[in-house]
Amino acid sequence: MTNEQLEKLLSELSLEEKLGQLTQVEANFYLEHTGSDVTGPEANIGLAPDDLKLMGSVLNCVGADNCIQLQKTFMENHPHHIPLLIMQDVIHGYRTQYPVPLGLACSFNDELTEACARMAAKEASLEGVHVTFGPMVDISRDARWGRCMESCGEDVTLTKRMGSAMVRGFVHDGGENTVASCVKHFCAYGAPEAGRDYNNVELSERTLRQTYLPGYKAALDAGARWIMPSFNSIGHLPMTANGYILKDILRDEWGFDGAIISDYNAYREIQWHGAAESMKDVAEITRHNGVDMEMMSATTFLHSKELLEEGRITMEEINTSVMRILQEKNRLGLFENPYRFADKTAAESYILSASCRELAQQAAEESAVLLKNEGALLPFGKDMKKLALIGPFAAEKGIKGAWACAGRDEETVSVYEGIKTMLPDVEILVDAGCSYNLLNDTPVDVLTANAEKAAALAKEADAVLLCIGEYQDYSGEGNSRCEIRLPLQQRILAEKVLKENPNAAVLLFGGRPQDITDIEPMARAILYMWQPGTMGGAAAARLVFGEVAPSGKLSMTFPRSVGQEPIYYAHQTTGRPVADPNIPGAPFPYTSRYLDMPTSPLYAFGYGLSYTTFEYSPVTLDTDTLTVDGTITASAIVKNTGNVTAKESVQFYVRDLIGTVARPVKELKDFKKITLAPGEEIVVSFTITEEDLRYWGKDLTYGSDAGTFHAFIGPDSNTQNYAEFKLVK
Numbered sequence: 001m002t003n004e005q006l007e008k009l010l011s012e013l014s015l016e017e018k019l020g021q022l023t024q025v026e027a028n029f030y031l032e033h034t035g036s037d038v039t040g041p042e043a044n045i046g047l048a049p050d051d052l053k054l055m056g057s058v059l060n061c062v063g064a065d066n067c068i069q070l071q072k073t074f075m076e077n078h079p080h081h082i083p084l085l086i087m088q089d090v091i092h093g094y095r096t097q098y099p100v101p102l103g104l105a106c107s108f109n110d111e112l113t114e115a116c117a118r119m120a121a122k123e124a125s126l127e128g129v130h131v132t133f134g135p136m137v138d139i140s141r142d143a144r145w146g147r148c149m150e151s152c153g154e155d156v157t158l159t160k161r162m163g164s165a166m167v168r169g170f171v172h173d174g175g176e177n178t179v180a181s182c183v184k185h186f187c188a189y190g191a192p193e194a195g196r197d198y199n200n201v202e203l204s205e206r207t208l209r210q211t212y213l214p215g216y217k218a219a220l221d222a223g224a225r226w227i228m229p230s231f232n233s234i235g236h237l238p239m240t241a242n243g244y245i246l247k248d249i250l251r252d253e254w255g256f257d258g259a260i261i262s263d264y265n266a267y268r269e270i271q272w273h274g275a276a277e278s279m280k281d282v283a284e285i286t287r288h289n290g291v292d293m294e295m296m297s298a299t300t301f302l303h304s305k306e307l308l309e310e311g312r313i314t315m316e317e318i319n320t321s322v323m324r325i326l327q328e329k330n331r332l333g334l335f336e337n338p339y340r341f342a343d344k345t346a347a348e349s350y351i352l353s354a355s356c357r358e359l360a361q362q363a364a365e366e367s368a369v370l371l372k373n374e375g376a377l378l379p380f381g382k383d384m385k386k387l388a389l390i391g392p393f394a395a396e397k398g399i400k401g402a403w404a405c406a407g408r409d410e411e412t413v414s415v416y417e418g419i420k421t422m423l424p425d426v427e428i429l430v431d432a433g434c435s436y437n438l439l440n441d442t443p444v445d446v447l448t449a450n451a452e453k454a455a456a457l458a459k460e461a462d463a464v465l466l467c468i469g470e471y472q473d474y475s476g477e478g479n480s481r482c483e484i485r486l487p488l489q490q491r492i493l494a495e496k497v498l499k500e501n502p503n504a505a506v507l508l509f510g511g512r513p514q515d516i517t518d519i520e521p522m523a524r525a526i527l528y529m530w531q532p533g534t535m536g537g538a539a540a541a542r543l544v545f546g547e548v549a550p551s552g553k554l555s556m557t558f559p560r561s562v563g564q565e566p567i568y569y570a571h572q573t574t575g576r577p578v579a580d581p582n583i584p585g586a587p588f589p590y591t592s593r594y595l596d597m598p599t600s601p602l603y604a605f606g607y608g609l610s611y612t613t614f615e616y617s618p619v620t621l622d623t624d625t626l627t628v629d630g631t632i633t634a635s636a637i638v639k640n641t642g643n644v645t646a647k648e649s650v651q652f653y654v655r656d657l658i659g660t661v662a663r664p665v666k667e668l669k670d671f672k673k674i675t676l677a678p679g680e681e682i683v684v685s686f687t688i689t690e691e692d693l694r695y696w697g698k699d700l701t702y703g704s705d706a707g708t709f710h711a712f713i714g715p716d717s718n719t720q721n722y723a724e725f726k727l728v729k
C-alpha cells in the first residue's frame, strides 16, 4: 500500500479498531493448541470475545498451519480486514537451536552469528512468524541475573557486533524468508540491583550512555524496526513509563521512527511498581511516552475512550501510534500477502535439515570455551577402549537452553549420543552420579555413596568425561540465583570422580558464568559448553576427540565467588588500586581489595584456550601520533606455535590513561577471528581513529581528549601487550 492508502485506511477506522491495532494478545486467545499456556493475571485481560476481532497482533502462534488458519479467520472477521502481526521469541533458533546467545558471543564470529540468525529467520518465517523479539542486547555483568544467558555478555563492542550480526541475519534484505527484528530490552535490564530479575537499576547518565545504550543503537542502525522497553525501572521510573529515554533519547536524539512494543503485561506492571494509581492512568502515561503496542494487557483498548473524552490524551497521539503499526505491517507486505512466507510443506523440509544441524553444530563448537587443559589432557585419543561418561549431563538432552522457542529436548543430541555416533566401538559406561537439582535435599551420605559408585566406573575406564553444571531451566527469565556455585551433589561427585582417574576431563553446561572455584584445582581439563543447543552432544564429541579445536573466548567474566559480582574487565582502577589483583588481601591494607579473596576473576573476559598455542609479537604502530582526522594502524604478528590448525580471536583494546573523568583500565575496540596452521603466522592489524577514543566526559559531552593512550593486541582482556600513542589536537 502507498502512504496515501494507509492514511485513507487510518481515516476509515473506528476508535475501537484503532485501539485494537495497539494491542497484542496471545494466539491461544483464538486457537486451542499453540504450545503456550497463559496463566495467572494475564489469563484475563478484560477483553470481550468481540474485542478480539479487532486486535493488531498476536504472539506465540507456533506452526505454519496455525498461523495461516488464525490469519485467515481473523481477517474475515476484522471490519477492515487488517492482518495481524505474528510475533515470536526467536532468540537462538526457532526449532533448530544454536547455543544460547551468551555462548554464541564467545565465538567472536560475526559471520557465524549472522548465519545462525539467518537460519532461524528462515525456519521461523516458513512457520508463519513475521517479527522476532530479538536480539536481546542487554549488557550483562552480573552472573546472578538469569537472563545473562540471552545476552551477548559484558562488553559494549562485542554486544554491538553480535547484536548487529543477529539483526542482519533476521532482517537480511527484507526479502525471502526474513523476519523483522524487535531489539530488547530497552534499557539496562541487565543491571538490576542484587542481580535480581525485574529489580530497579541505578545508573549514572554517563554509564547509561557509555555502556548500556550503544548495543540497542547498533541494533537499530543494523535494521531493527521494533524495540521493547524493559521490565525494570531506572532510578525508580519504570522503563515503560520513561519518557526521557523513550522520547528524548530514542525518538528525538536517535531519530527512531519504528514501533515500540511493551514487554508482557508491562503496562499493568507500572501500577504494580506503584508508579500509577489506576490502569486508566497507565494508559495515559504510556500514550504520552509514545509506547505504540501493548503486549498482553488492554489498558489502551479499555481506557483510551474515556481519556479522550476527558482530554487527557489526544486522537493525534493515537493516530501516530496506529500509523506506525500500519506502516510496519505494510513494510512487511502483509496487506498484499498476510501469510508472508508461511508454508507448511517448505517448513517441514527445511526445519532441522542437515544444513540447519550442521550450522548449529558449528556454532556449538565455536561457542565452547576451553578453560583449562593441564598436560594437554584434551583432546582424548579415539583409540581408547572404554570411556566413562559420568554426571547429570552425560546423557541429558535438556541442553538446548532457555528461550528455545519451538526447540524440543527430544531433538537434541546428548553427549552420550554424540560420542556413540562418532565412536561406535568404544565401550561407554554411563552413570549420572547425581542430579542437577539446585535444591536437592538428598542426605550427604547418600550423595557420597552415589558418587563413590560412579567413581568406581571412572577407575576402570581409559578416560572420563565428567558432565556437570547448571540445568537449562535454572537460567533465563525470573531465574536469578544468590549462589552460583555447582550444587553440593555435583561438588561431591567431582571430588570422588576426578581423583579416581588422571584422564578425567570436565564438560560444564550452563547459561551463565558459574563459580567453579571448588572443582577447578581438582580438574586437569575444563571445557565450558554453555547450553549448546540441538547439536550440543555432537559438538562436544568433536571437541573432546580433537576433530575441531576449541576457539571460544569468554563473553562474560567468570568470578572466583559470587561475592565478586558484578565483576567485569573494563573496570576502574579506583584511587586505591590493588598492588596485585591475584593476591588475596593484597599487601597494602587500604586498597580496593577483598580480605578473603583476590580481586581478579577466575577467568577473564576474552579468555579461552586452544589445542594449539599462539604467540603474539609486540604491538607496532605505523605512527605514535594520532590527529583528529588521521588514523593509526596497530599490528601484531600472531603465530601458531603448536601442532594443530586452530582458530584464534585476536582482540584489540585501548586504554585512555587520562580523561576528564576516570576511564576503564581497557576497552575492547575490535576483534578478528583468524585460522592458522601449525607454524603459520600472520600480521593482524587494527585501525584507530579519533572517533574510537570518544566518551561521555565530565560535562556529559561526547568527545575525546588529547593525551596518551595504550593500544593492546592480545588473546584476552588480561593482555599487557601494548604500544603507546598520543592524540594531538
Ligand code: GLC
Pocket: 059, 089, 133, 184, 263, 264, 477
Ligand atoms: C517475556 C520477556 C520478553 C519476551 C516477551 C514475550 O516476559 O521479558 O523478552 O519477548 O515476554 O514472550
